[in-house]
Amino acid sequence: MLRRALQPSMCRCLSTRGLSARRGGSTLDWGGKVSEIKKKIRSALPGGSWDAPYDTSHLPPEHADVVIVGGGVIGLSVAYWLKRLEGRRGAIQVLVVERDHTYSQASTVLSVGGIRQQFSLPENIQLSLFSAGFLRNINDYLAVVDDPPVDLQFNPSGYLLLASEKGAAVMESNVKVQRQEGAKVCLMSPEQLRNKFPWINTEGVALASYGMEDEGWFDPWSLLQGLRRKVQSMGVLFCQGEVTRFVSSSNRMEDASGEEVTLKRIHEVHVSASHTSGAYFRREGLGNNYLGSRSPTEVTS
Structure with missing residues (x-):
C-alpha cells in the first residue's frame, strides 16, 4: 500500500521530460540522472531489492x-x-x-606444536592432560558437517628432561606431583638413559624424566584451521x-x-x-x- 501511494507522487515530482543544461562546454542529462535516482528509490521501497552502496x-x-x-x-x-x-x-x-x-x-603457526605434562603446578598438568585428550579425539570436538575430518598428525613421542645433581631432587618432586595428577612419567638413571637413547651424552646427568603417554607434537596449522571452521559453524x-x-x-x-x-x-x-x-x-x-x-x-x- 505504501509503495502504491508513494510511487505516483514521486514520479510526478521528479518528472524532468526534455530537461537538459549546459555547463563547462558539456551537456548534463538531468533526465537520465533523475531516472537513476527514481530507480534507487523504488528499489529501496518494501519489496524492492536494495544493496548497500559499498x-x-x-x-x-x-x-x-x-x-x-x-x-x-x-x-x-x-x-x-x-x-x-x-x-x-x-x-x-x-x-x-x-x-x-x-x-x-x-x-600459532610459527610454533613447534608440542604438548607435555611435565610441570610443577597441578593446574598446568591437569590442563595439559585435558588438552591431550582433546587432540587425540579432535573430531569429537571440531567435526563440521560436510567438511573433511581434522587431521592433526599427532605424534606421541614424549618429552625427555635431564637434571644434574643439583636439580635431581626438584625433578623427583615434580614427577611425584605429575603422577598424582595422572600423568604417565618415568624417572631414568644415567644407565637407563644410555640404554634407551645410546646417542645421548650422559656426562653431568644425574636423573632424567620421560613422558610415556600423551606427550609429543602435532600440526598447529591444522588445529588452527579446524578451530576456525568449527567456530564459524557455531x-x-x-x-x-x-x-x-x-x-x-x-x-x-x-x-x-x-x-x-x-x-x-x-x-x-x-x-x-x-x-x-x-x-x-x-x-x-x-x-x-x-x-x-x-x-x-x-x-x-
Missing part, C-alpha cells in the same frame, strides 16, 4: 557480547568454549578480531582489523570530600594477540591487580 562485510557488527582480540589458537579456543557452553544457540554474540587472516606472523563472527583503544561509557559520582570523580569499568578483557602486537597484561603485586599497556609505548621508525 561493501560492509569487513566491518564489525554493531553489537557483540564478547570481543576477542587475536584469532590464533588461544583466541579461537576461547571462542569455541564460550559457544559450546552457551545455554542456547545464539545466546552469546562472539566477535574475533584478527589483523592478519593469513597468519603469516602468528605465534556462529562466531570475524573481523579483520586491529584494536587500538577502548571507548567506554562513564558514570559520575562524588567522593567523601564532595569532589566529582569519573568511573569507567570494563568487566573482562581477553587479549589473545601475539607478541608482535605489543599488547600485554601483567600482574601487579600479589593481589588481583593487573596492568595493561603496549610495548613500546610509542611508535618508532
